Amino acid sequence: MKTTLIVGGIVLLLAIFFIAQYNRLIRLNVAVDEAFAQIEVQLKRRADLIPNLVETVKGYATHEQSTFDAVITARAKATTASTVADVSAADGMLTQALRGLLAVAEAYPDLKASANFMSLQEELSTTENKVAFSRQFYNDSVRLLNTAVKTIPTNFFAGFAKVDEREFYEVDEATNRNAPNVSF
Amino acid sequence: MATFSFREAQSSNKRKTFFLLGIMGALTWLVLISIFTYLGKSSAAIVPFAVGITLISVWGSYYGSDKLVLTMTGAKLIQESDNPKLFGLVQEITIASGLPMPKVAIVEDSAPNAFATGRNPEHALIAFTTGILDAMDRDQLQGVIAHEMAHVGNRDTLVSAVAATTAGVIALISDILMRMMWFGGGRRDRDSNGNPIMLVVSLVVLILAPIAAMMLKSAISRKRESLADATAVAFTRNPAGLRSALEVLAADSTVVRQKSTAVAHIWIESPLDSKAVSKMFASHPPIQERIATLRAMESLN
Numbered sequence: 045m046k047t048t049l050i051v052g053g054i055v056l057l058l059a060i061f062f063i064a065q066y067n068r069l070i071r072l073n074v075a076v077d078e079a080f081a082q083i084e085v086q087l088k089r090r091a092d093l094i095p096n097l098v099e100t101v102k103g104y105a106t107h108e109q110s111t112f113d114a115v116i117t118a119r120a121k122a123t124t125a126s127t128v129a130d131v132s133a134a135d136g137m138l139t140q141a142l143r144g145l146l147a148v149a150e151a152y153p154d155l156k157a158s159a160n161f162m163s164l165q166e167e168l169s170t171t172e173n174k175v176a177f178s179r180q181f182y183n184d185s186v187r188l189l190n191t192a193v194k195t196i197p198t199n200f201f202a203g204f205a206k207v208d209e210r211e212f213y214e215v216d217e218a219t220n221r222n223a224p225n226v227s228f
Numbered sequence: 229m230a231t232f233s234f235r236e237a238q239s240s241n242k243r244k245t246f247f248l249l250g251i252m253g254a255l256t257w258l259v260l261i262s263i264f265t266y267l268g269k270s271s272a273a274i275v276p277f278a279v280g281i282t283l284i285s286v287w288g289s290y291y292g293s294d295k296l297v298l299t300m301t302g303a304k305l306i307q308e309s310d311n312p313k314l315f316g317l318v319q320e321i322t323i324a325s326g327l328p329m330p331k332v333a334i335v336e337d338s339a340p341n342a343f344a345t346g347r348n349p350e351h352a353l354i355a356f357t358t359g360i361l362d363a364m365d366r367d368q369l370q371g372v373i374a375h376e377m378a379h380v381g382n383r384d385t386l387v388s389a390v391a392a393t394t395a396g397v398i399a400l401i402s403d404i405l406m407r408m409m410w411f412g413g414g415r416r417d418r419d420s421n422g423n424p425i426m427l428v429v430s431l432v433v434l435i436l437a438p439i440a441a442m443m444l445k446s447a448i449s450r451k452r453e454s455l456a457d458a459t460a461v462a463f464t465r466n467p468a469g470l471r472s473a474l475e476v477l478a479a480d481s482t483v484v485r486q487k488s489t490a491v492a493h494i495w496i497e498s499p500l501d502s503k504a505v506s507k508m509f510a511s512h513p514p515i516q517e518r519i520a521t522l523r524a525m526e527s528l529n
Contacts, residue, residue: 082323169366170316177324180465 065198069205072189076210079182080128083213086174087122087135093171094119094142097164101145104155108148115141128211135175136215142168179213186210233528234467237458237521241451245387248448252394255444259398259437262430263405274404282396290389294331294346294353297494301343303333303355310334314361317370318354321377324463330354330380339482340364343494344376345385352380363476371460371470375496378459384452388493391448395441402438442509449493449511457518461525471522478515 098112118141122134146165149155156162190209192198202208260275267274289296297303308315315332322329330344330352340360346352354376364372379385461467477497493511 079326086323166313166316170313170320173320173370174316174323177320177463181324181326 062201065201066205069189069192069198069201069207072185072192073205073207073210076182076185076189079178079185080213082178083175083182084131086171086178087131087138090138090168090171090175091119091123093164093168097145097168100158100161100164101149101152101155104152104158105148111141111144111148115145117141128213132213132215139172179215182213186212234458234461234525237525238455238462241455241458244451245448245455248444248451249387249390252391252441252444252448255437255440256394256398258433259401262433262437263401265426265430266405266434267408274401278397278400278404282393282400286389286393286396290385291347293385294351297343297345297353297355298333301335301355303335303353305331305333311361314356314369317366317373318377320370321373321463324374325377325381327352327377327381330377332356334358334361338362339499340477340480340497341499342372342376342496344379345494346380347385348383349380352377354380359482363480364473367466367469368473368476370464371466371473372496374460374463375456375470377463378456379452382452382455382459384456387452388445388449391445395438395445398441399438402434405434446509446511450513453512454518454521457522458525461522467522467525471519471526474515474519474522478519 094115098115101108102112115138118134118138122131122138125131125134149161189207193202193207193209263274298305306314311332311334318332319329321327327349330346330349331354333353333355335341335355335357337357338359339357340363342354342356342360344352344354354373356372360372361369457470460470464470474497497515498510498512
């Protein structure tokens with residue numbers, strides 16, 4: 045009787061332990077999915093700002109067609125990408141193109157002073173920061189998951205839970221790790 | 229001060245909070261032993277009475293903290309359309325921290341300051357004075373918001389409610405004892421431990437305990453401030469923003485008009501005159517020390 049109780053207790057504790065490890069991995073994996081979805085949301089928001097921004101700049105700077113084209117091409121790429129690597133590549137390209145566009149705007153004082161442009165700029169800088177922070181949050185989530193997948197005891201359950209290491213969101217420029225500071 | 233990365237600073241401050249809360253628990257236990265020694269077992273009814281009263285007063289204000297603080301500070305809730313720039317900044321930090329979007333409020337006051345409250349991240353409220361919105365640039369405000377959201381994420385309203393409850397129970401027990409000695413002549417039953425040395429020791433404990441509890445409560449508050457600074461850097465990865473925000477606060481001599489001590493601890497910069505309160509009882513670490521710690525984090529980047 046006593047031994048059955050002891051054995052039963054041990055089995056119960058083990059079951060609780062297994063469930064806890066399994067659930068932890070699943071939770072971390074879902075957190076990575078959510079974090080990636082957040083990056084996509086923010087990139088989409090940035091893409092939505094672009095037509096407006098390009099139109100506003102065009103109103104003042106008519107001779108900068110190549111810059112506009114670069115932004116529009118980069119935007120088209122960014123809106124169709126879906127894998128982590130593609131999204132991050134398109135995102136980097138678009139960031140570069142936008143910098144070019146804002147550099148162009150620097151040369152037109154009337155444009156810089158317009159209320160429309162200033163509110164677009166503010167929206168763009170907050171969106172850039174949101175993109176950067178969602179990348180940072182995604183990478184932190186991936187770091188937690190990958191650590192769990194590689195360390196004892198969670199690593200024993202990774203196969204069973206069908207959870208594997210995930211890809212970090214790399215930004216092509218090393219200096220771009222922090223929020224890109226779009227200063228006006 | 230040694231150079232700390234924000235991760236080290238976070239875990240060190242968390243450890244110190246647990247340690248201080250542990251001491252607080254030990255102090256409560258010591259007070260209970262003392263009161264039993266001094267008044268005998270029949271006095272045991274005081275304890276649930278004191279705990280009950282304190283729980284009702286502190287936990288009421290903890291549970292309704294977001295609404296209560298609004299009325300106590302005169303802060304007004306705002307919508308996204310009222311200040312899109314501020315909302316954008318707060319949204320940035322919610323993304324960086326993974327916390328839900330808090331309620332945002334404004335206090336009409338020219339002194340630059342800010343605070344966070346709410347019983348949990350889902351009921352969080354962060355407020356800014358009009359002064360801080362005028363005085364700070366984007367990066368500085370981002371640092372301030374990150375500090376406030378760090379309080380939310382670290383559940384500092386809960387931590388300070390626990391500290392206030394314990395300190396309150398100790399103060400109330402000690403107060404009841406003093407009144408009993410005054411009016412009732414002290415010990416009522418003689419079945420308790422008659423050792424005179426023990427009696428004197430417990431009396432001393434009961435007299436000093438409320439002061440010690442206040443000091444512990446302030447020490448916990450200071451550790452939570454340092455922790456919030458470190459967590460803010462974990463959110464923004466930009467110690468310079470918060471550092472220069474604190475420099476603006478340090479250079480500014482105006483203080484928030486209403487000086488209600490009841491809510492003094494929740495502001496980012498203490499609204500009470502720092503010279504009037506000794507360092508042992510201060511709710512915030514010296515601002516220069518906080519600036520120095522952040523500067524040390526900057527040099528690591």
